[in-house]
Amino acid sequence: MKGVRFLGNCQVEVTDLPDPTPDPDQVLIKITASGICGGEVKAYKREEGMDANPGHEVAGIVEDPNGHAQWQKGDRVGIFTLQGCGYCRWCRMGKNDFCAEVKIPKATHSEYTCSRATAMVKLDDDIDDPLAVLIFGDGMGVPYGASTRAKVGPGDVTCVFGCGPVGLGMCIMQSFLGAHVIAVDVVPKRLELAKKFGAWQTIDAAKTEDMVAALRDMTDGIGPDKCFEAVGCQETLDIAMEATAPEGLIVQVGHGKQTLDPQKLISKRNLTIFGNWIYHPGEYTKLLDMQRNGLHAEKLITSTYHFTEAPAAYKAAAEGSDAKIILTYEEKT
Numbered sequence: 289m290k291g292v293r294f295l296g297n298c299q300v301e302v303t304d305l306p307d308p309t310p311d312p313d314q315v316l317i318k319i320t321a322s323g324i325c326g327g328e329v330k331a332y333k334r335e336e337g338m339d340a341n342p343g344h345e346v347a348g349i350v351e352d353p354n355g356h357a358q359w360q361k362g363d364r365v366g367i368f369t370l371q372g373c374g375y376c377r378w379c380r381m382g383k384n385d386f387c388a389e390v391k392i393p394k395a396t397h398s399e400y401t402c403s404r405a406t407a408m409v410k411l412d413d414d415i416d417d418p419l420a421v422l423i424f425g426d427g428m429g430v431p432y433g434a435s436t437r438a439k440v441g442p443g444d445v446t447c448v449f450g451c452g453p454v455g456l457g458m459c460i461m462q463s464f465l466g467a468h469v470i471a472v473d474v475v476p477k478r479l480e481l482a483k484k485f486g487a488w489q490t491i492d493a494a495k496t497e498d499m500v501a502a503l504r505d506m507t508d509g510i511g512p513d514k515c516f517e518a519v520g521c522q523e524t525l526d527i528a529m530e531a532t533a534p535e536g537l538i539v540q541v542g543h544g545k546q547t548l549d550p551q552k553l554i555s556k557r558n559l560t561i562f563g564n565w566i567y568h569p570g571e572y573t574k575l576l577d578m579q580r581n582g583l584h585a586e587k588l589i590t591s592t593y594h595f596t597e598a599p600a601a602y603k604a605a606a607e608g609s610d611a612k613i614i615l616t617y618e619e620k621t
């Protein structure tokens with residue numbers, strides 16, 4: 289099959305990759321759309337290359353059910369990023385993301401991939417393939433998981449640190465849920481997108497000397513109620529812990545090395561902090577309901593490229609002026 293290979297140092301090529309072979313618990317998927325994720329941009333910038341690509345957000349059609357009677361060739365499916373076994377206690381609770389045997393679809397910037405037969409959903413006609421990538425993957429899954437677990441709702445002032453694809457997804461999600469969202473980033477283009485996606489206020493951290501003071505100024509001197517750290521660096525976590533209002537909440541979402549000073553959380557301010565990975569696959573119907581009630585998750589997609597244009601797509605992703613970039617796979621005639 290054709291697919292994208294990471295060569296290291298911000299270089300990718302479209303080349304021949306080995307055809308994937310499904311495990312007994314998997315079906316073979318012909319990919320129709322896949323998403324570029326923040327983690328992949330980090331991998332793209334690394335010195336060392338890879339055999340293929342780290343893509344993992346995907347929608348497609350069943351190419352070979354591989355003996356799984358519930359699927360037929362040609363079924364259009366949404367595919368979960370975190371794929372549990374489907375049978376253990378976590379999976380039976382719909383929290384397949386905690387399954388000890390979790391699998392992730394591999395190399396999804398290619399023509400084919402494999403998905404566990406138990407980790408797909410037949411798509412209704414109103415959910416197109418790029419939208420399915422967002423809803424069943426982490427593109428909208430992380431914003432949904434982090435925001436609903438934090439019980440974001442009307443009356444909340446939230447602050448999203450980091451307006452990459454996930455942070456911008458949180459701007460869409462949290463403004464939909466009724467919160468006043470403050471978006472923080474260092475890239476002006478991303479702050480513009482945040483505003484477009486419903487942010488109430490934005491702060492360019494590169495131009496702001498005292499972030500804590502700036503956040504207090506916007507919030508009657510008390511700070512945001514709920515802060516979402518979507519960068520994965522120490523500085524933003526420290527600012528979030530300093531700025532969050534007493535009795536407030538900090539949700540840690542970004543990937544990166546961080547340490548925590550419990551004194552800052554507990555002493556005098558009664559803060560709560562928790563982490564969030566993606567969302568529980570069992571919750572996808574709630575996310576679909578939101579979409580059908582006006583969430584407009586599709587706003588997050590700011591560019592679409594054919595997968596053979598992956599070098600340009602990755603270059604754009606690394607420049608950081610897009611929200612979500614989707615690769616498509618229709619035959620070129």
Ligand SMILES: [Zn+2]
Nearest residue numbers: 325345426427
């Ligand atoms: Zn992802």
Ligand SMILES: [Zn+2]
Nearest residue numbers: 373376379387
């Ligand atoms: Zn399981």
